[in-house]
Amino acid sequence: MTEKPRAADPGATGSVPGGSAPAEQAAGDGPRVVIRNNRKIGKTEEAPAAADAGADVPAEGLVEEAEVVVDEIEVETVDGPIPAGPPVVDAPAQPVDGGAVAPLGAELEALRAELDERTRDLQRVSAEYANYRKRVDRDRGLVQEQATGSVLAALLPILDDLDRAREHGDLVGPFGTVAEQLTTALGKFGLTPFGEQGDPFDPTRHEAVAHQTSADVDEPTCVQVMRRGYQLGERLLRPALVAVADPE
Structure with a gap:
């Protein structure tokens, strides 16, 4: 048909041959x-x-x-800016065939193996550095303690003289004050005297120079202290010279 x-x-202008749109519309x-x-x-x-x-x-x-x-x-107009639509995300490219997946998988495994190796190297170096720091701190502490012990050991004869003067009642007046100040100053470095009459005998700290028996003791006891011993912290600087009484 x-x-x-x-x-x-009537409102349109003449058409152009070939199917073109009207030139313009009527007002x-x-x-x-x-x-x-x-x-x-x-x-x-x-x-x-x-x-x-x-x-x-x-x-x-x-x-x-x-x-x-x-x-x-009918044409509907919208006031204000036109809201933007959701962002267009390109889909990840898919491999054309399975042949390209194998090289990528092998390369990924190689990278993972290298990363694991580098991680183990870093952990090993970190552990070695931590041990090195502990060893250096320990050695530094030992060197400092040895230096302090050497200086205090050189002062022990002076402390022995002060003990003998104290036994004879010579530490009076200004001389007694100086002796107390010296003992206090040396105590700040960790110097601790030990060895009192009546202490239980400890062969690791006491040096027995005389033995006797007594019915007044139940165990080996220091009955006389010839020279007090000293220790620096947990370190023994000098054992105490004592006379020991054993039970009968």
């Missing part, structure tokens, strides 16, 4: 959409009946042009 050519719209008209349909009339098609006796019938081989005009199109 053929379509009749529609009469030109005051709304948006218009023109759809054209070009068909070539063949020999077997019947010519459309004319609307009146004077209508022209398209000749054979000519192009029949039909247009459909949509008079009104």
Whole structure:
């Protein structure tokens, strides 16, 4: 069935051959959409009946042009900026075939193995450095303690003289004050005297120079102290010289 050519719209300008859109619209008209349909009339098609006796019938081989005009199109405007849609994320590229996966997997395994090796190296170096710091701190402490012990050991004979002067009652007046200040100052370095009469005998701290028996003791006891012993912290500087009484 053929379509009749529609009469030109009064509000539209002349159309350009070849199916181009109208050049411009009439003032005051709304948006218009023109759809054209070009068909070539063949020999077997019947010519459309004319609307009146004077209508022209398209000749054979000519192009029949039909247009459909949509008079009104509602256009909705939006105030403000148009909201942006969700970001477009490109899908990860998929391998064309399984042949490219094997080299990537092997390279990934090699990188993981190298990372594990470097991690173990770092842990080993960290442990060695921690042990080195502990060893250095321990050695530094031992050197400092040995140096302090050497100085204090050189002062022990002076302390023995002060003890003998104290036993004879000579530490009086200014001399006694100086002796007490010296003992206090040496105590700040960790020097501690030991060895008193009546202490249990300890062979690791006492050096027995005399033995006797007594019914007044239940265990070996220091009954006389000839020379006091000294220790620096837990370190023994000098044992005490004592006389020991064993039980009968």
